[in-house]
Amino acid sequence: MSRIKPARLRQLVFGFYMSGMMSLLMSGVITFINTGMDSAFLYRWIPAFLVAWAVAFPLVTFIAPVAVKLTEMTLGSRLKDSNVP
Template identity: 55%
Template sequence: MAALPTRFYTPVFALFMSCMMSLLMSALVTFMNTGIDAGFPQRWLHAFGAAWVVAFPLVSFIAPLAHRLTRLLVRSKVD
């Protein structure tokens, strides 16, 4: 598998992070609001789609800030 150039790190990270978080959080919120029944998968996928459309641009915008804040709080070398 060919690796992408480093400049694609942030958008690829945002794609994976937003997808995984939207998938998991929409499942949890759908379960909490409606429980699990025969219609759960359809409600979950609908909620996931709505959440991911919002999450991807937000994570794309916020990820660089989160990386900078993390670098401020986490040491790069052991003292």
């Protein structure tokens, strides 16, 4: 039996996918803006993506709960008062 709580596992898997997708897209856009598109683009983009993902995954894992709390603080009373499920 796993000792990781389902909510924590969900948070880690979400962080893995979200950080991967955002790192892929952002590193691609920034690499394109900085160096343009040529035959070596992928050779520059892949290392940039790997570095970005290595930084983004732990950050997303630790920052996501803070973002959730800030969202609840910002919209909490509005969400409780609305009829939106």
